[in-house]
Amino acid sequence: EVQLVESGGALVQPGGSLRLSCVTSGFVFSSFEMNWVRQAPGKGLEWLSYINNRGTTKYYADSVKGRFTVSRDNAKNSLYLQMNSLRAEDTAVYFCARDPATGEFDFWGQGTLVTVSS
């Protein structure tokens, strides 16, 4: 069974940093591209970042470019999102999602809540 489990969400002050993790199981992690998507409270879905299966190609939404960094450790079947210079508008549930190389997201984690507030 494919599973993705995010963690690392917390309450953080504006300007602070946080690192999210997504631990996966049930599939060959090193064969799949991965993404981060977020959802602000009561709002829709916003794609944030993409990383290819080897970690050599990364893309970011303009809203997080220069502040967020995606990475992965294929030996640990894990995906990460380092978030710096956090703002109130970054408050959201953050999901990791698997990408079977055709751009749709076929499996999602349950999400982890990040709250940016003083």
Added chain:
Amino acid sequence: DIQMTQSPSILSASVGDRVTITCRASQSINSWLAWYVQKPGKSPKLLIYKASKLKSGVPARFSGSGSGTEFTLNISSLQPDDFAIYYCQQHSSRSPTFGQGTKVEIK
């Protein structure tokens, strides 16, 4: 970025109804469109990819069609479990974008 616009934003329907949701892209995305369903407090789940391909395990009452800039999601006979929010997503570019969502509620 490619903008995705769904209509309607809210759809009131009854169990057994046939339901259609439309998604329009600001430029051609060929058939690179996916549909997701999300229930309150849960993560989205993929229903359809590449405009019309049903994900394995998704009930056959769901179908998708369209190409270019206009797409539709159809539910042939609405079931109680289908009351939820539906999102389209273009996966034509390396900057994927979602529609704003369509809430299907009980009439």
